[in-house]
Amino acid sequence: MNYTYILECSDHTYYTGWTNELEKRVKAHNEGRGAKYTKSRRPVKLVYYEEFGTKEEAMKREYALKQLNRAQKEKIIQKEEGRIEEHPILPCKVTSTAQMHT
DSSP: OEEEEEEEOTTSOEEEEEESOHHHHHHHHHTTOSOHHHHTTOSOEEEEEEEESSHHHHHHHHHHHHTSOHHHHHHHHHTTGGGEEEOSSSSSEEESSSSEEO
C-alpha cells in the first residue's frame, strides 16, 4: 500500500508527505530521521492519511494537498470526524471509508 499523510507538528503546523510504510515513516519523523521540516518540530502526530494502490497516485495526492492552505487542510482533517474509530496500530483516527483516514 502507498499512503499520503498529514502530520501535525509540535508548533501546530502541518507537514504533508507520502510513503509506502506509514507506521515506519511516522516513527522516523518522530526520531528525527524524517524530513528536515519535521526534525525541529517534534513530536509530530499523524492526523490524516489516505491509502492508494500505486506510488504515483499517492504522490499526485501529496502534491494536491500541498497546494492547499491551512484552513483547507483542516477541513479535510475534520471532514469525517463524526464517523471515526481508533486505529489499532497508528496514533490517529480512521474513517469508516477504505480510502480516507483521519
